[in-house]
Amino acid sequence: MNSENFSISEKIVSPSYIRQGSQARRSHEQLIRLLLEQGKCPEEGWSESTIELFLNELAVMDSNNFLGNCGVGEREGRVASSLVARRHYRLIHGIGRSGDIAAIQPKATGSSLLNKLTNSVVLDILKLSGVVTSCFVVPMATGMSLTLCFLTLRHKRPKGRYIIWPRIDQKSCFKAMITAGFEPVVVENILEGDELRTDMEAVERKVQELGAENILCIHSTTSCFAPRVPDRLEELATMSAKYDIPHVVNNAYGVQSSKCMHLIQQGARVGRIDAFVQSLDKNFMVPVGGAIIAGFNESFIQEISRMYPGRASASPSLDVLITLLTLGASGYRKLLAEQKEMYTYLAQELKRLAAAHGERLLHTPHNPISLAMSLDGLQTQSGKSVTQLGSMLFTRQVSGARVVALGNKQMVSGHMFSGFMSHSEAYPHPYLNAASAVGITRDDVTLCIKRLDKCLKSLRKESSARSGSPIPLTGQEDHAGEHVYKCNKK
């Protein structure tokens, strides 16, 4: 209510109470003022009532909510279903204009503010981990957002045909290159101890072989499933700079890890990183469907945002804004701290479990989120046991635990991947992945370990019933030495 309405209210309810009510309102306004002024994620999270007050205020500024509006355009933010209107807080016009996804809409002042503030608050959070200059939220998942980056680069590098890509067995990022119309050049990883790491020599060889000017960009990855670990970003960034090749980083769920963010930070400091892309849902615990495109050069990031043709859904922006206002910077930091703590707990529990079953937690210290436990015993037992474990876990509502057997081959968009899912043509162990991602709870870990234990025991029983000779529970030899082994046979 405005001051006039407060005054009138004093005739209905005693003035001193109204004054207190008005003062209470001001404390919400004050929070909103800080947000508008600084464009930063508030240190302490807001209450639901402040958030809803704020969203209502934004909605009131959009023309579809004007009490006296008459609309004679082809797009007036009309909504047929009140369920739909409500779930979007009556913010209907989306974000951006035909020209630019970051542009202001005359018809939708509130939605425009929402868009600007979301980008600003997200930038503030990215800055927690270093110098980022610019970013924007885009209502497309990581893969399509990478495609947009590649399409933007095409205009700057008309001769670019190839994208150098240290192998990671995840379809979206591979298809992102295909969709954009480029030819991915897969660089196999090398095995160092249990870890799969970037083969820098192979990368450079490819650059020289194909000719720098024919290469659109290097496309590297941070967050990934163990035993693959984040790419050697500093070295890749240095090489990018050396050969003047753009460098795009797939930082899918890396915002949640200070290690991944530090790698990007360092890469940009010592070499070249043009853009890095991260998923909203995986880092900020919102529904699937949005990403952040960020970089260190504001004008290039703006070029990407201007490349998006037309308006876009405000839904992912709204989700991440609500979430960050709810958590506050302190709440988000707390989540990150818990992710780290749970990583340690998960590692320790997996290690214990592995030992009890004659297996081994693979040693992948460079991967800050994902862990892998060998399944050599199961593999010995029967080829099928490994995949059977996967479906047993699915049935027992253990989600996200991924079982990787040896020897998969898969054709993806015309490219044959040997050893598919293992990021390597010949990884020496079958294994099981588990990750400590943001939002994981102690219960998740405990339950997973318990159920995994049961599944492994039950598989062993089955096997011993079949063969008569049970798999020994402990003492399995550690056959993965610390030598560097090249998976890439080319």
Place this chain on the structure above:
Amino acid sequence: MNSENFSISEKIVSPSYIRQGSQARRSHEQLIRLLLEQGKCPEEGWSESTIELFLNELAVMDSNNFLGNCGVGEREGRVASSLVARRHYRLIHGIGRSGDIAAIQPKATGSSLLNKLTNSVVLDILKLSGVVTSCFVVPMATGMSLTLCFLTLRHKRPKGRYIIWPRIDQKSCFKAMITAGFEPVVVENILEGDELRTDMEAVERKVQELGAENILCIHSTTSCFAPRVPDRLEELATMSAKYDIPHVVNNAYGVQSSKCMHLIQQGARVGRIDAFVQSLDKNFMVPVGGAIIAGFNESFIQEISRMYPGRASASPSLDVLITLLTLGASGYRKLLAEQKEMYTYLAQELKRLAAAHGERLLHTPHNPISLAMSLDGLQTQSGKSVTQLGSMLFTRQVSGARVVALGNKQMVSGHMFSGFMSHSEAYPHPYLNAASAVGITRDDVTLCIKRLDKCLKSLRKESSARSGSPIPLTGQEDHAGEHVYKCNKK
């Protein structure tokens, strides 16, 4: 509640009442059964309670809502804010998988059902107007969806560099081609009476000039602002077939018009239409951010859906499903009938108003949605008056009424458009656009006419105060004959 729980309830509340309650539940279940079985938009709309019951049922099937789930993956559908969870009905996993936006997610059975059903229900609605074979909802607006179509075509036509595009002055669809990395070949329209129509000769000339194999596709448009009218789809489709060039139609807000849908239908019957793209928000009264990609060849539409790299937001699918279930097919047909009725009303009122102000309603019978009224008098009066009218309408909360002055030039992504916004290098009149789009009400029209009248009067007064000689109110000569006049001077 399941039958067991109903039985137990009979001990608490009398069995005959519980039986009636259980029977009442069955009538909701019955509606859901029909939807699942037939995949069609129900004839009569559902109540909010059936819709929410159904959405809750879907949500319960997603792993993030499993009561006993433990998640150790990198993407578990966790949500930090309960405001966010609720507004998405706890459907968090989005739609699609890395491989395909139409694919089923093992972790998200409910969301997968939602996705399949939405596509099926939307297809049913598109079929109201003719034979469509396949379609899918994509959480990107029309422009980016067109880009996706072009990117898919690239893989089929590696030599394609050009896109033939009968001019329409709307940035998104132009940028869609640029973003996809192609060179738009702008074909100017010809003036027939007041209408701007496709110049078929010029199109064919361009095809021959550039060579069919170098042309990625023809990119035509249905819905547009008057005095431009929908492209000659039959002739373009025939030419596509003749030269074996793909044909993509931008049907942005054409679903609401039986004329536009009929054009597409006819085009596909007599010639070739590979895909047509339409906006969700403009046709179905949902928030901005989604589109439907549809076509007559299922396998090509699937190729496009497989081209989308990664998961995607379920939000636009959820919105359109809720909306169509709320409206029912009969409700949607009613909206379309109202659109037509309001078009007639708007035309009649604009005609009356134009006459009173010495202007003319341009004669654009081929445009079923948008209308244009000349502003010659204003132009004569002062160059600025036309644009001033625009801002006056904005201030008076008339949204969507677009004022087009003569002689704008604008550079869009490196291409200079003369006469920008008028779809023509030299349209003979400045004008004002108003559209009767789906959801428009009689009040919208009445208020718009009233305010427009005031603005025009006030501008005339101003002018007469300045010049001493008022603009005559009536009797202006009708200077737009029925002759065919080529705007395109090339």
Place this chain on the structure above:
Amino acid sequence: MNSENFSISEKIVSPSYIRQGSQARRSHEQLIRLLLEQGKCPEEGWSESTIELFLNELAVMDSNNFLGNCGVGEREGRVASSLVARRHYRLIHGIGRSGDIAAIQPKATGSSLLNKLTNSVVLDILKLSGVVTSCFVVPMATGMSLTLCFLTLRHKRPKGRYIIWPRIDQKSCFKAMITAGFEPVVVENILEGDELRTDMEAVERKVQELGAENILCIHSTTSCFAPRVPDRLEELATMSAKYDIPHVVNNAYGVQSSKCMHLIQQGARVGRIDAFVQSLDKNFMVPVGGAIIAGFNESFIQEISRMYPGRASASPSLDVLITLLTLGASGYRKLLAEQKEMYTYLAQELKRLAAAHGERLLHTPHNPISLAMSLDGLQTQSGKSVTQLGSMLFTRQVSGARVVALGNKQMVSGHMFSGFMSHSEAYPHPYLNAASAVGITRDDVTLCIKRLDKCLKSLRKESSARSGSPIPLTGQEDHAGEHVYKCNKK
């Protein structure tokens, strides 16, 4: 947002857009201002967004929503469940104080405003039908609210033991007297034509017999099931005045009928009405649980409100306020007009149906809401058929159609009612009631008639199968003459 925040926003989004947004906000504020200033139901209903904005503003003023509040009392408006908080718009403190249900709470300025405004808006609506001086909403249904009125009167009439009550067969209002500790003196109705009407002579006889000073009050009724009709309020009010006996009217669902309201108006004008009580749910289409206590003497109504010991639920007040703001006075009048129209339609359809089945629509012109159709044929056929019809209708989801057989006896709180449910010891016909109450739709009537027709046909078939002689379908003699017949045999 306050003006400061709008100013800051101008640095983010262009000032002219922000100004328009701010102006749009003012139009909501303006509506709120009018409400605060005049305390009247707005003529036109508010949009959901204005209503929610307003409720959020109220909530912000309650101490439980103060951002910096610390609470060390025994009642701090804490809420354990966010589902609960949200559904009450975070208005948790209820209404009233220990002293008075209409009092202002220092801890809850917003809730206090809500309470005052609700009473004021409801008063405004009651005034549509005449001069009412004062009223308040109480979160108790009609029965308990009547009890509160009687308890208040006790303090003014310590000798009062009896309540004179023209018979109406509805338990709540009877129990209201018992609960308050008084002895109901049941005055049987007289039959005039088909109608059961107040026996004024019997009332006066009772008053003289018991002695006016021993009578707490006369307790009359307006809205009731046909063939009973509203009491002769003018004559009862006149008698109240003559003997100086208070007069309380049970106007349960009479607000929706101008006839009932007019009766009260007239009663108060010519005689004495101390208070009249009406249900919120039955008149305003809100959930069960609230009532309005109203009267023509402000100080007596205040006495009642002060009699309520302690705080009370704000939920019914909130519901009725939301509803009246949504409808607006014009929307409410429209509902009342529809009620009348549907009454005529229902009467006509019942008459037609009755004729077809050899029955008769009872002639009860004084009852503006409820109608009754004779079931003499069914009764003749078999004693059970009448009750069977009731359960058939229940099973076929016809709700509210009440079947009244002859000869029921029932003991209610120690009083034996002969002919229970028929308001009379010996009504000449069994019958079926149907009512046209506010919110009824044409579909309700049509479906009811259709199903009733089927049930009657099916009962006749059954009977004719049993007896061999079918009940004739038409031509049944109209055996209820226009003579005045005394049901009351005393």
Place this chain on the structure above:
Amino acid sequence: MNSENFSISEKIVSPSYIRQGSQARRSHEQLIRLLLEQGKCPEEGWSESTIELFLNELAVMDSNNFLGNCGVGEREGRVASSLVARRHYRLIHGIGRSGDIAAIQPKATGSSLLNKLTNSVVLDILKLSGVVTSCFVVPMATGMSLTLCFLTLRHKRPKGRYIIWPRIDQKSCFKAMITAGFEPVVVENILEGDELRTDMEAVERKVQELGAENILCIHSTTSCFAPRVPDRLEELATMSAKYDIPHVVNNAYGVQSSKCMHLIQQGARVGRIDAFVQSLDKNFMVPVGGAIIAGFNESFIQEISRMYPGRASASPSLDVLITLLTLGASGYRKLLAEQKEMYTYLAQELKRLAAAHGERLLHTPHNPISLAMSLDGLQTQSGKSVTQLGSMLFTRQVSGARVVALGNKQMVSGHMFSGFMSHSEAYPHPYLNAASAVGITRDDVTLCIKRLDKCLKSLRKESSARSGSPIPLTGQEDHAGEHVYKCNKK
């Protein structure tokens, strides 16, 4: 979805996923089954999704939500505003019937289940603390619920005119007796140390003086503001039994305290307690407006429930059911444990603060919730300082901290209370109350102490500025000895 719909879904999404979805649904159903079967508060709280699923299921069983219903009654659960419908989960029919607030409604099976289950779950929670036989939730606050108990007793004790009431200075419970039409007989408390306790001798004297048969009941109190402490329930219950006088306990916010519940338990074991009444909001953190009437004799509790004339709001029942399902028994126990812990913390902090300001935490070990700190210094300083402290705390958003000055007199419903608010005619100290009630947080305590400290300092400064002689900060003599002092001078 029922099994048929799951089967059909298997044609849309792979059967194994649907099976998992169906199994996930069963786990929600299983929770609901347990609730229906056992009628107990679940040990672990339910998720919001289970709760909403359940409430939707209930709503579906009410006739107003039947898809094919036609209503021709006067009360059909129609709702004019969808905001209102939604906030009540479409449960519109309230609870109870004209006959009985606990009765089942044929039109509202879901609401009836809700009512039964709520009473059952609440009973389960009350049983945590001992043997209770029966209870029901009533949508009236404590005061009016007490009135209902007294009104019920009237029918059993027609000669009862007086209610014996050990003084507690709270208006609602006093007015509850007045409203019911009885004469409260106020028995002053006696001072034991700092505590005000029941004067058993005075009670017995009154009983003998008035004659047991003329006494409607004894009306005692548990939870109250220090320095009053809960009544001596065992002794009062014994006396009730001895003289055969009913005994009603006002247990307003005593459910949260095992001490209060134990007192009731003991009272009922050794003597007589007919009913005890507690507030929903104060004990269960729900909005104001409901109470629980409970007792050890099922048939008497039923008599009370049958005394309520008519239907009633389901809103308080819905709130408490949602809350208890959300918390679970374990969650509720946790809240109670925190209440105890915070009581200790508050006591310790107040003691520290008191010492620092030359005041004293009054020694009231029998009061498990409320504490009092003397304000002798302030009183000495100036008569106004004590009340000034109150308004300073109000302005600084310290809510619930109650300042009690000496010598207030107040007339309440015709009875003059000397020393009003202090439960005593001449309590020796002015004081400040603070309570540790359920839901209080550490922050509440810390902030309150901090602000209180500031206020006290600022008042001292003011005073010393006025007088020149500051109040000494420490070393004030402890003038409240352990002697028993009778406040009651009669």
